Amino acid sequence: MPALKKTLSTNNQSNRDRLHHFESRQEALLRTIREFVEIESPSDNKPATDRMSACLAEKFALMGGHPHFHRAEHFGDNLQIDLSGAASAKPVLLLGHFDTVYPLGTLANMPCRIEGARLHGPGVLDMKAGIALMLFAIEALQTWHGRLPRPVTVFLVSDEEVGSYSSRKITEDLARKSAAVLVLEPAAGLRGAVKTARKGVGDYTLTVKGVAAHAGLDPGKGHSAILELARQIAVISKLNHLKSGLSVNPGIIRGGTRTNVIAAEAVAEIDVRIKSAKQATGLDRKLRALKPFDKRCQLQIEGGINRLPMERNDGVVALYKKAQAIAKQIHWNLEEASVGGGSDGNFTAGIGIPTLDGLGAVGEGAHAVQEHIIISELPRRALLIAGLIEAA
Numbered sequence: 001m002p003a004l005k006k007t008l009s010t011n012n013q014s015n016r017d018r019l020h021h022f023e024s025r026q027e028a029l030l031r032t033i034r035e036f037v038e039i040e041s042p043s044d045n046k047p048a049t050d051r052m053s054a055c056l057a058e059k060f061a062l063m064g065g066h067p068h069f070h071r072a073e074h075f076g077d078n079l080q081i082d083l084s085g086a087a088s089a090k091p092v093l094l095l096g097h098f099d100t101v102y103p104l105g106t107l108a109n110m111p112c113r114i115e116g117a118r119l120h121g122p123g124v125l126d127m128k129a130g131i132a133l134m135l136f137a138i139e140a141l142q143t144w145h146g147r148l149p150r151p152v153t154v155f156l157v158s159d160e161e162v163g164s165y166s167s168r169k170i171t172e173d174l175a176r177k178s179a180a181v182l183v184l185e186p187a188a189g190l191r192g193a194v195k196t197a198r199k200g201v202g203d204y205t206l207t208v209k210g211v212a213a214h215a216g217l218d219p220g221k222g223h224s225a226i227l228e229l230a231r232q233i234a235v236i237s238k239l240n241h242l243k244s245g246l247s248v249n250p251g252i253i254r255g256g257t258r259t260n261v262i263a264a265e266a267v268a269e270i271d272v273r274i275k276s277a278k279q280a281t282g283l284d285r286k287l288r289a290l291k292p293f294d295k296r297c298q299l300q301i302e303g304g305i306n307r308l309p310m311e312r313n314d315g316v317v318a319l320y321k322k323a324q325a326i327a328k329q330i331h332w333n334l335e336e337a338s339v340g341g342g343s344d345g346n347f348t349a350g351i352g353i354p355t356l357d358g359l360g361a362v363g364e365g366a367h368a369v370q371e372h373i374i375i376s377e378l379p380r381r382a383l384l385i386a387g388l389i390e391a392a
Contacts, residue, residue: 015326015329018140018383018386019380019383022140022378022379023379025136025140026378028136029136030114030119030375030378032059032132033124033129033373034119035055036052036055036056036128036129037112037122038107038112039051039055040100040105040106041099041100041158042100042104043100043161043162045104046072046074046075046076048076049075049077050076050077052076052099053069053077053079053098053156056079056098056131056156057069057079059135060135061081063139063142064083064084066081066082066083067079068081070166070167070170072158074166075165075166076098076099076158078155078157078158079155079156079158080153080154080155080174081153081156082151082152083138083151083152084147084151085147085148085150085151085152086145086147086148086150087149087150087151090151090177090178090179091153091177092150092153092182092388092389093153093154093155093174093181094152094153094154094155094182094184094389095155095157095171095181095183095184095344095345096130096131096134096154096155096156096157096184096360097156097157097158097159097160097164097344098156098158099159099160099161099162100128100161101123101126101367102123107122110369112124114375117374117376118372118373118374119372119373120370120372121372122371124361124372125186125360125365125373126366126367126371127184127361129186129360129361129378130184130186130360131156131184133381134154134184134385137382137385137389138152138386138389141386141390148389149389150389150390152389153177153178155167155170155174157344160343163306164306164344164347167344168344171344171347175348175351175353175355176351176353178353179354180315180355180388181349181353181355182319182355182356182359182389182392183344183345183348183356183358183359183360184359184360184385185343185358185360186360186361187358187360187361187377187381189364190363190374192362193334193336193337194320194323194334194335194336194337194356195310195336195337195343195345196316196317196337196338196356197309197310197311197339198307198310198340198341198343198345198349199245199338199341199342200274200275200277200279200280200307200308200309200346201306201341202272202283202304202305202306203269203270203303204269204270204272204287204301204302204304205267205268205269205270205301205302206267206268206270206287206300206301207299207300208225208226208228208229208255208292208297209225209264209265209297209298209300210223210224210225210226210228210263210264210265210266210297211223211262211264211296212261212262212263213262214260215261215262216260219262223262223294223296223297224262224263225263225264225266226255226256226263226266227294228292228293228294229253229255229266229267232268232292233250233253235290236250236270236287239283239286239287244275244279245273245274246273246274246283247272247273247340248270248271248272248283250269251269251271252267252268253266253267253268254266270287270303272305273340274305274308274309275309276309277308277309277311280305287301288301307342307346307347307350308346308350309350310342310350310357311349313349315349315354316354316355319356319388319392320336320356322391322392323356323359323387323388325391326384326387326388327384330380330383337358339358345357356388359384359385360381361374362374362381
């Protein structure tokens with residue numbers, strides 16, 4: 001082992017040795033991923049997510065980590081693990097989440113299983129495999145160096161899938177103390193690209209208050225909130241500018257009580273995606289400036305941008321280049337991608353901390369019945385994470 005440690009960072013053969021290490025640990029890694037997937041942890045079920053965080057705390061403690069629970073009232077307890085290192089540098093923050101979009105009981109109809117070259121299961125891609133990769137990358141570095149070469153902070157969030165309301169401030173505070181943030185969300189597509197840009201995400205709710213009346217006896221006395229909302233949706237749709245990366249989607253509408261009553265209220269829930277931070281102010285202003293067509297109707301707009309974009313800035317590019325260099329040593333052309341979805345990496349990049357996202361598993365079907373990871377991709381993802389902990 002000392003001879004291997006001496007040459008780890010000096011030649012390509014050492015990275016091939018490292019890859020072989022992770023290949024030899026692949027079955028153990030798969031068992032760990034399956035264990036995590038089979039602990040169901042929907043965002044809206046605190047007892048379930050707390051079971052998951054307790055399991056993870058125990059796993060990291062066995063590796064010398066110091067777990068700390070950030071208690072949350074309405075969501076699972078967020079989990080921070082601090083691991084010391086040989087150098088007195090700022091820590092690298094490994095960021096992820098253990099909540100899933102699947103309700104309790106999903107495993108009965110969507111069991112965790114291997115089919116050919118793929119491991120299927122609820123949350124396996126997004127992102128329980130990513131958490132297992134953290135563990136195995138840390139374990140490998142401890143094996144190779146005797147201890148971690150630098151401090152590492154792991155922060156695992158319980159409510160990412162529903163907006164990160166209990167965890168965002170903690171994420172940002174930890175990021176400010178870190179040299180870089182590595183986000184173990186899934187890679188972009190089957191080519192395994194890392195994510196160097198993400199769109200910002202917002203949620204708005206437009207409520208229309210109208211005047212109720214009997215649709216048969218007094219139709220002229222009514223002022224339909226539904227009709228007003230339909231007109232407003234037509235206006236909102238014109239705010240889309242897909243060429244510049246701005247999209248506005250009224251995804252849910254509801255209103256009215258009975259068919260023979262002119263609706264007194266109607267509501268639209270609107271998803272917003274922006275490519276650059278400067279788009280946020282202009283879009284917000286336009287949404288809040290909406291005026292009713294029917295003067296007897298009233299409009300109320302609530303909400304805003306939850307996650308500013310993760311923009312491809314110098315800090316992101318520097319991390320990507322380091323990742324490329326690590327991958328190149330095992331003849332891997334690591335690509336980058338810009339994606340429409342947001343993650344907690346948006347928060348850390350938004351406050352200026354170098355952030356690289358999409359370092360987790362490779363697969364498809366996140367949030368869907370076909371969710372799976374590609375098993376053969378796991379060793380080189382672990383290699384990449386370990387190398388970036390050293391290099392970041």
